[in-house]
Amino acid sequence: MNILISIAAFIVTIGILVTVHEFGHFWVARQLGIKVLRFAIGFGKPLWTYTSKQGDKTEYVLAAIPFGGYVKMLDEREGDVATNEVHRAFNRQPVWKRFLVVLAGPAFNFIFAIFAFATTYMIGIDSVRPYIGTVIAGTPAAQAGFQEKDKIIAINGAQVSSMSEVRLSLLNEYLQQPQLKVTVQTVDEQEVTRELDLSSVKLLADESDYFVKTGMSFWRPPHSSKILQVLPQSAAEEAGLQQGDIIISYDGIVAESVATVTKYIHQHAGQAVELKIKRQNETKTITVTPKAQEIDGKTIGLMGVHLARVFSDKDREDLLFVRHASIGEALSLGIADTWKMSIMTLKVMGKLIVGEASIKNISGPVTIANYAGVSANIGFTVYLGFLAIISLSLGVLNLLPIPMLDGGHLFYYLIEIIKGSPVSERFEAAGAQIGMALVGILMVIAIYNDITRLVG
Numbered sequence: 074m075n076i077l078i079s080i081a082a083f084i085v086t087i088g089i090l091v092t093v094h095e096f097g098h099f100w101v102a103r104q105l106g107i108k109v110l111r112f113a114i115g116f117g118k119p120l121w122t123y124t125s126k127q128g129d130k131t132e133y134v135l136a137a138i139p140f141g142g143y144v145k146m147l148d149e150r151e152g153d154v155a156t157n158e159v160h161r162a163f164n165r166q167p168v169w170k171r172f173l174v175v176l177a178g179p180a181f182n183f184i185f186a187i188f189a190f191a192t193t194y195m196i197g198i199d200s201v202r203p204y205i206g207t208v209i210a211g212t213p214a215a216q217a218g219f220q221e222k223d224k225i226i227a228i229n230g231a232q233v234s235s236m237s238e239v240r241l242s243l244l245n246e247y248l249q250q251p252q253l254k255v256t257v258q259t260v261d262e263q264e265v266t267r268e269l270d271l272s273s274v275k276l277l278a279d280e281s282d283y284f285v286k287t288g289m290s291f292w293r294p295p296h297s298s299k300i301l302q303v304l305p306q307s308a309a310e311e312a313g314l315q316q317g318d319i320i321i322s323y324d325g326i327v328a329e330s331v332a333t334v335t336k337y338i339h340q341h342a343g344q345a346v347e348l349k350i351k352r353q354n355e356t357k358t359i360t361v362t363p364k365a366q367e368i369d370g371k372t373i374g375l376m377g378v379h380l381a382r383v384f385s386d387k388d389r390e391d392l393l394f395v396r397h398a399s400i401g402e403a404l405s406l407g408i409a410d411t412w413k414m415s416i417m418t419l420k421v422m423g424k425l426i427v428g429e430a431s432i433k434n435i436s437g438p439v440t441i442a443n444y445a446g447v448s449a450n451i452g453f454t455v456y457l458g459f460l461a462i463i464s465l466s467l468g469v470l471n472l473l474p475i476p477m478l479d480g481g482h483l484f485y486y487l488i489e490i491i492k493g494s495p496v497s498e499r500f501e502a503a504g505a506q507i508g509m510a511l512v513g514i515l516m517v518i519a520i521y522n523d524i525t526r527l528v529g
Contacts, residue, residue: 079446097181212288307377437519476508
C-alpha cells in the first residue's frame, strides 16, 4: 500500500509540475502570437487527445509516460510552413520573444512555488518551536555556550519561529559566511546572542543531518514512536511491521523517543531486536533484524521505516503551534521562501561543483517518490510545501546554462543578442552532446544514490 501511495503521489507531483512548466511556454507563446501545434504532458503512447475546434486547432495530448512534456510550436526547422503563417513560426521571431518563451517555463515553476507556499501559510502550517536539546561537549555549539532548552529566535538578525525556519536560515547563512550570530531566549527568558563558528565544520560533506553537525539537536519531550511508512524490501517489512504501529519498547527498554529508538537500531546491525508494539488496541511482540549499511565508513543498522513523534496533549501545546498568515502576508512569505530556497539551491550546487558538498546529497526519482508518498501521508499542507520545493528546484535546474535545458537555450540567445546573429548549427550540435553527457552523468549519480538508499 505504501508503494502504491508513493507511486501515485510521485505521478501526481511530476504531472502537476510538468504541466505548470510547459503551460508557461504555451501561454507566453500564445500571448506573443506564436502558433502552438501541440501541448503534450508525458511521452509515448497517447492516452487522451483533444484538438481545439477554433483558432489554431492546437492538439492537447496526455501520454502514458509521465516523465516530462513538451510544447510544439510552428517552426520552419521542423517542417514546411505555409507562406501566410511564416510570421507566426517560432524561428522567425525576434530574439526577445524567443527568450521570453523559453524563460516562461522556469518562471512558472517559481510562480507556482510562491503560490503553493502562500497557500500553506493561509491554511496553516504545523510548526515546531526551536528549542535546543542536547549540546555535545567540544563542538562549535558547546564552545558558543548554547544550553539545553535555549529557544532560537534569530540567526544573523533574521527572526525565526520554527524548527524548519531555523534549519533553512542556518544553512543559508552558513553558505554565505560560516560565522553566525544566533540569538536565543534562555530558560529564564533572557535574550542572548551567541557566536557560532562553523568554519571547521563541513555541513554538506555527506547527507546526514547538518544541524546535528553543529553539535546540538532540537529538544523533544518524551514521546511515542509511530511508524509512518514501511519501506519496501526492508527489515521492517520482512518482520511484519506495519504503518500505524507504535513502538512501546525495544529489547525490554522503554521507547522514550524516536531518537533513542533510532540510535539503538543503528547500534544493532545484523542483530535481532525484539520490539513490543501497539497495533490498534492490541499489543504484539515482533523481532526485527536491522540490515547493515555502511555510511561514512561506519556500519549501522537500518529497519527501513519512517518514524513520527506522537506527543501528549500538554507537550504538544508547549512545543507545537500552527503558523497562520493573512493573504498579503502569506504572499510575502511565499516570495521570501521561494527566493531564499532558490538561492540556497544555487549555493549548494556551487559547493557540489567545487567539491565542498558530497554528491550523496543528490537525489533521483526514487527518493522524490518516497518523499512524495511520505508528505502525502502526513497531510495536504505538507505535500503542498513539498510540491513548492520540487517546483523551485526544477526552476533553478532548468535555468542552468546547460544545453538541452532551458538555460542552455537562453545562453544561446544571450550570445545571439551580443553578436547580432544566431549561434551556428555546429555550435548547437556540439553543445547538445555536452548537455546530454552532463545530464546523463547527473542522472546516473542520482539513481545510484537512490539505489544505495533503497538497498540500505
